[in-house]
Amino acid sequence: MAQPIRIALIPGDGVGGEVLAEALPCLEWARNRGRALETVTFPYGADHYLATGETLPDSAFTDLRDHFDAILFGAVGDPRVPDGRHAEEILLRLRRDLELTVNFRPCPPFLSVARTVDIEVFRENTEGSYCLQGSTEVGRAVDLSVHTEPAVRRLLQAAFARAASLGRPLTLAHKANVLKHGHGLWMRVFEELRAAHPEVNARGMHADALLCALVQDPTPFGLIAADNYLGDLISDLCAAFIGGMGVAPSISFAPHRPHRCAVLAEPVHGSAPDIAGQGLANPVGMLLSTALLFRYLGWEPEAAALETAVSDALAAGAKTRDLGGTLSTAAMGRAIRERFS
CATH class of the missing domain: 3.40.718.10 (Isopropylmalate Dehydrogenase)
Structure with missing residues (x-):
């Protein structure tokens, strides 16, 4: 049997963990469709930094680089770390040291x-x-x-x-x-x-x-x-x-693939600490970033199904507050997942 795809999960700060939580059932859905994948969650973010003084230790970076195929990232940034040091040493280091030269940011036409x-x-x-x-x-x-x-x-x-x-x-x-x-x-x-x-x-x-x-x-x-x-x-x-930052996806990759872990998917929006913990974050950017990750991995049916589910949910009127609706983060995630084919 082929070795499973290993995906590192880094929730990070603010709403990062909230939107990443809505992507986890999508990974499980792909697994149930026969895609071999494993996930491991890493704690790196402001809470970990303030408790331990660690941002992204060398041992963790080496583990991510050598033992994982992809990273699904929430967001970093926390007013308790005013100089943003932890964000620089986590996210910007991953981009730089994994040589993720290409940051691909599409504007899906079904959202415009x-x-x-x-x-x-x-x-x-x-x-x-x-x-x-x-x-x-x-x-x-x-x-x-x-x-x-x-x-x-x-x-x-x-x-x-x-x-x-x-x-x-x-x-x-x-x-x-x-x-x-x-x-x-x-x-x-x-x-x-x-x-x-x-x-x-x-x-x-x-x-x-x-x-x-x-x-x-x-x-x-x-x-x-x-x-x-x-x-x-x-x-x-x-x-x-x-529709705004809440729906914008992105994926970063190393086209010359010098190492195993050569892709990182994350929504374009930041950690939005002003709305963290209130269920107000829009998970669409994260779910579309997950679709981009599926496509990068060669899982086109899953990528297309997830994008179609997002499109259909929005067309049916499912919207979070930033889009003029009333749904919570979790409710929006459910509305999208209910439309998986």
């Missing part, structure tokens, strides 16, 4: 008004302004933005491959007119790949102009590629087209 928006954002996930290198002095603060060709190339190759497979346009968001070194590297690699993929309708676009165009009319856009910082901003704006 009249199903007219179908945008997929490819965000570089390990470098740029989020490399956490800089300094603070009296009257002066510096945040470095670091870009390397291997990471830029991996991200753009993934974006071009996706655009070619779907026959959809690809836009690179950049500010190479000002950021001549870092974004100049992005443009050089982009132009090289554009020449190698004449079948893809690809263009570069200044990020400020792109954001303006998105607000005016998002429908002409297909795939958007960007560095870590711009990709974060653009994908969060795109979430507004599909």
Whole structure:
């Protein structure tokens, strides 16, 4: 028999555990359909950090890297840790040290008004302004933005491959007119790949102009590629087209697969400590991230069934408060799971 897929569960902070709890029955449902999988829950988050001083110890990172196939992640961020140290050393370390270069953030068309928006954002996930290198002095603060060709190339190759497979346009968001070194590297690699993929309708676009165009009319856009910082901003704006941060999914992966654990699925929203423990969080982003994980693992029937269940539940009027409804987190999860086929 094939070895089971081992999935690490990290609830994290705030509403992370609440939305992850709604994904667990989906994993059990997949197991009951014959998918071999095992899950192990890890405690890393603010509670663990405040109790022990540990963020993500090296032994745990090595275990995740070498003994698991995927990570399903809730959220991190807690006002009791005002400098966010634990969040950086857990989530950002996983992204960086597992080399999860590609952060894929789709806007599922069934969530958009009249199903007219179908945008997929490819965000570089390990470098740029989020490399956490800089300094603070009296009257002066510096945040470095670091870009390397291997990471830029991996991200753009993934974006071009996706655009070619779907026959959809690809836009690179950049500010190479000002950021001549870092974004100049992005443009050089982009132009090289554009020449190698004449079948893809690809263009570069200044990020400020792109954001303006998105607000005016998002429908002409297909795939958007960007560095870590711009990709974060653009994908969060795109979430507004599909109902907000509560429904936005994402998956991060290492396309060159240098290790066993090369994928992490998580909703785009944060830990939302202001509503934690009240049953107000929307589990849709987590459930759609679980569907992305199923698809990455090659479990297409399960991925499609979960996405259809979300679509049907929303069409039937099942909504949490952020979408104008009244359902609790658990009730919304049940409404979706009741529609599994």
